[in-house]
Amino acid sequence: MCAGLSAVQFALSGNYPAAIAAIAVAAVLDALDGRIARLLDATSKMGAELDSLADAISFGVSPALVLYIWKFDGNRLGWVIALVFAVCAILRLARFNTLLDDTEQPPYAKEFFVGVPAPAGGLLALLPLILTMQVGQDGWWSTTPVVMGWTVAIAALLISRIPTLSVKTVRVPARMVAPLLVLVGLAAAAVITYPMLALACALVVYLAHVPYAVRRNHWLANHPEAWDVPPKERRAIRRAHGSNRRLGLRPPMRKVAGAARRAVSAARRGNGSGDGHRGGTVLLPTDSSRVRRAVLRGRGWRRTGLRRNQSRPGSGEQ
Structure with a gap:
């Protein structure tokens, strides 16, 4: 809360x-306070209320005032835009608190936020100011209409139902710990050397992940069998469901049709008159259950690669 209020000063x-x-x-x-409280066994209802209050000030009120002081000072419409952003941020936090008590959500819901979280929204609203500080001069991204439109768009993302990934549920595999530490070191070096550029890149990457989060949420909603399994098994389920569809393949009916043709040829070469033919239609041998199921599945003789055996005069068939 003190950091957010200091931003206004x-x-x-x-x-x-x-x-x-x-x-x-x-x-x-904000990302550390909850973890530290749990590590110290110092969680309380008062702490939860303070967290929401601090978020409302630091990521709702403070960014709105910073934008107003920077670009909208003296502009009545700009003040309205600042109010809209602050109200949307507070509404987003209120909805987040109500969803914590919702016990009817599916198990995979804990992996997503509903809408853009307040810390990300507060920083995304400042992206035009960050670009201006990085470039060192004003551009199209810092014009008043663009900043107004951008602020309203981020406010809409805050109160939207668009799912975004929650880093609280991310589990790093053991084999990825060392590469992750290297990336964290590189990120720290980038933040120290080029702070504004690093922050702008991180915000752009966060926006780019939103379509992936929407697709992941939609896939999980349609695959209940993957709700309670580890990520590795989820990937196996995804490959099993999506590999043929992505490649444009059909189920392997050609092999079944080839087996059916061989079975029919063997039946025609047989000397019995009633075991292979009936009613002018070639029947499959009883030991070829795989072929018989393919034919009886309702796909039709043509789709399985078979032809009807036309009755020949003098063959003794009716």
Whole structure:
């Protein structure tokens, strides 16, 4: 909460890089406070209420005021836009608190947020200001209409029903720990060397993950068998369901049809008159159950590669 309020003070003094850094620090603290409380066995209902209050100030009120001071100062419409963003951020937090008590959600729902979370939304709203600080001059991204439209769009994402991934449920495999530590070190070096550029890239990557999160949520909703299984088994289920469809393949009926042709040829070469033919239609031998099931499945003689055996005069068949 103190970091979020300090961002407003930095903006009032014209120190916009410090204002952005203060809100980024608030986002980092928001990601750590719950984990630290659980590690220290210091969780409480009061802490949960304070967390929501601090989020409302740091990621709803503070970004709105920073944007107003930077671009909308003296603009009545700009003040309305700032109010819309702050209200949407607070509504998003209120809905998040109500969903915590919803016991009717499917098991996979804990892997997603409903809408963009408040810390990400507060930083995304500042992306035009971050780009301006990185480039060092104003551009089309910092014009008043663009900033207004961008702020309203992020406010809409906050209160939307679009699923986004929750990093709280991510489990890192043991073999990926070392590469992940290397990436964390590179990210830390990038933040120290090019802080604004690194933050802008992270925000763009976060926006790019939204279509993947929507697709993943839709897939899980349609595959209940994957709700309670580890990620490795989920990938196996996804490959089993989607490999043929992605490649445009059909079920392997050609092999069945080839076996059916061989069975029919063997029946025609037989010397019995009633064991292989009946009613002018070639029947399959009793020991070829696989072929018989393919034919009796309702796919038709042509789709299984068979032809009707036309009765020949003098063959003794009626």
